[in-house]
Amino acid sequence: MLELYQFEASAYSEKVKLILDYKQLPYKTVEVTPGVGQIELYQQSGQRKVPVLKDGGDLIPDSTAIALYLDEKYPDRPILPTEPRQKGLCLALEDWADESLGIQGRKAMIGAFNQHPNFRTALLPTATPDLLKNLVGAVPGDVLSILGMGVGFGPDSVKEATSILKQGLESLCLMLSSQPYLVSDQPTLADFAVAGLTMYIKFPAAQYVDLPEGICGKGVPGLADDISFQPFFDWRDRLYADYRQTREGAPASSTGPTAINID
Numbered sequence: 546m547l548e549l550y551q552f553e554a555s556a557y558s559e560k561v562k563l564i565l566d567y568k569q570l571p572y573k574t575v576e577v578t579p580g581v582g583q584i585e586l587y588q589q590s591g592q593r594k595v596p597v598l599k600d601g602g603d604l605i606p607d608s609t610a611i612a613l614y615l616d617e618k619y620p621d622r623p624i625l626p627t628e629p630r631q632k633g634l635c636l637a638l639e640d641w642a643d644e645s646l647g648i649q650g651r652k653a654m655i656g657a658f659n660q661h662p663n664f665r666t667a668l669l670p671t672a673t674p675d676l677l678k679n680l681v682g683a684v685p686g687d688v689l690s691i692l693g694m695g696v697g698f699g700p701d702s703v704k705e706a707t708s709i710l711k712q713g714l715e716s717l718c719l720m721l722s723s724q725p726y727l728v729s730d731q732p733t734l735a736d737f738a739v740a741g742l743t744m745y746i747k748f749p750a751a752q753y754v755d756l757p758e759g760i761c762g763k764g765v766p767g768l769a770d771d772i773s774f775q776p777f778f779d780w781r782d783r784l785y786a787d788y789r790q791t792r793e794g795a796p797a798s799s800t801g802p803t804a805i806n807i808d
């Protein structure tokens with residue numbers, strides 16, 4: 546069976562899980578322990594980041610490489626359009642999702658999380674030992690940078706990220722206002738990349754991701770709760786409902802307020 550080495554809270558891993566689910570491929574996830582688990586990953590794959598897909602003897606790091614590998618090896622329910630213009634658009638949007646939405650989203654989320662230490666621990670993989678969780682709460686800067694989660698963003702950098710994301714979310718709402726998916730009338734890699742990489746702006750509901758319930762369905766204040774971006778989040782909810790597998794025994798979706806509530 547396919548194995549996905551991942552962090553549950555990784556948006557790049559989420560993108561791959563959306564694709565695996567869309568393609569109806571059975572897989573199991575292997576939670577990588579930050580730090581020590583990444584050393585093992587490095588020894589096996591030559592790099593320390595998740596996601597990494599294991600398919601028999603093949604080990605494929607990087608969400609884009611995994612997506613392309615999956616589409617070639619398992620061509621049923623294709624995620625790359627064949628029409629050249631659509632294919633070009635799809636690949637460009639996927640890259641934008643990875644390089645802009647994902648990276649700026651992480652900055653904006655860390656900016657929101659930095660306001661309250663408890664929220665930092667909520668981001669850690671479920672397998673993280675309690676000791677490390679406590680450390681993250683106590684000295685988040687050091688530990689989170691070890692985890693590659695990016696901290697130390699100044700207010701200007703968070704503000705800039707938020708403004709880039711506002712334009713991104715507005716663009717997505719406009720693109721989706723007259724068509725069901727970003728590139729064609731079927732979901733493509735672009736849709737799954739955008740849905741996955743916007744995870745940090747607003748976390749999916751608990752029935753899809755195994756994160757502390759407190760953050761599921763919540764997101765960056767000023768983005769996740771801005772009513773003008775609701776069409777995008779409604780579209781993403783539909784994509785999840787249509788294609789993402791639900792977790793067994795997961796609590797029902799919460800319909801509460803969308804912003805992170807910082808007490």
Ligand SMILES: N[C@@H](CCC(=O)N[C@@H](CS)C(=O)NCC(=O)O)C(=O)O
Pocket residue numbers: 552554555556557558583593594595596606607608609643691692693694
């Ligand atoms: N380009 C990579 C980015 C993957 C990535 O940034 N993964 C993060 C988690 S979301 C990671 O593993 N960070 C740990 C580190 O940098 O040590 C992809 O598309 O898979």
